[in-house]
Amino acid sequence: MTGTDTTKGLGEAALIGGPTQQRATVLRALIDTEDFVSAQALHVRLIAAGTRVGLILQL
Numbered sequence: 001m002t003g004t005d006t007t008k009g010l011g012e013a014a015l016i017g018g019p020t021q022q023r024a025t026v027l028r029a030l031i032d033t034e035d036f037v038s039a040q041a042l043h044v045r046l047i048a049a050g051t052r053v054g055l056i057l058q059l
Helices: 011-015 021-032 039-048
Strands: none
Touching: 021 039
C-alpha cells in the first residue's frame, strides 16, 4: 500500500475491509466514545466536527 496508513493504532477492527480515511475516522470516533452511540448520532457528531463522511441507511 502506498501513502499514509490511516488505520495505524486502531487494532484488529482496522483489518476488516479496506483502509480508507473515512473508515479510520469512524473507527477512531467509535473507539473514543464511552457509551453507545447510534450510527445517526455518530454521523451528526462527525458532520458537526467538520468531517465529511456518508451515512448509508439500509432498511
